[in-house]
Amino acid sequence: MLMEELPPEAELDGPPPNADHLLRRTLGTVREERHQAVRRRGRVTAVTSVFVAAGVLAGGFWMGQEPEQDDDAALLRGTSAAGAHMAVRVTDTEGGLRLVATVDGVRDGEACWLVVHTRDGRTFTAGSWRAHAGEVTLAGSAMVRAGDVAGVSVVDHHRQPLVTAG
Missing domain, CATH: 1.20.5 (Single alpha-helices involved in coiled-coils or other helix-helix interfaces)
Structure with missing residues (x-):
């Protein structure tokens, strides 16, 4: 079994x-x-x-790819009697404006400030640098609308304008 x-x-x-x-x-x-x-x-x-x-x-x-140029950006240009040149692209942003300035012809070693002037007389410092021989491109910003900008200047340490675009 x-x-x-x-x-x-x-x-x-x-x-x-x-x-x-x-x-x-x-x-x-x-x-x-x-x-x-x-x-x-x-x-x-x-x-x-x-x-x-x-x-x-x-x-x-x-x-x-190159970034697209903003159609709303304003291009300001200026030349001083001393031979300094400046071109500034001013673009509106949500919090103010953005600046891209190209400056040439400022004396080597000069302390420089990028200053925004408004139509109502206010000023805003947007950037600073120490100049060197040749062209310099500087980006900056200010708490103001681009439509209120009367001009942009590069000033020295005595706040004397070296070149103004407007």
């Missing part, structure tokens, strides 16, 4: 005669599945690398 419950494979003496063939087939299947997984990972890595390279190139292209 006990023998009736055992499967027929339990009565075999030793491994089946085709055991080596079965082991080789199993190992071959495992090797093939591993090889396919490695190839699949390689393809995924290659595709990911292509997308990353495309993103880097697109980002570099985007970063290399």
Whole structure:
């Protein structure tokens, strides 16, 4: 009665005669599945690398573009009797105005301040620097609307104007 419950494979003496063939087939299947997984990972890595390279190139292209000029920006220019030149781009922002001034011809070593003059007589210091030989470009800001600007000056440490644009 006990023998009736055992499967027929339990009565075999030793491994089946085709055991080596079965082991080789199993190992071959495992090797093939591993090889396919490695190839699949390689393809995924290659595709990911292509997308990353495309993103880097697109980002570099985007970063290399010149910024659009603001149509609402005003360009003020001025020249002094001493030969100093200044061009200032004045742009309205949410909190006031932004200035980008290019100044040339100021004496080397001169302490300079960029000053905004309003129509109602107020003044705002927008930036400062020490002049050097050649052209300098300076960015600054002031808490005033661009429409209220009467002019922009570069002044020395005695507050005497070196060049005014307006």
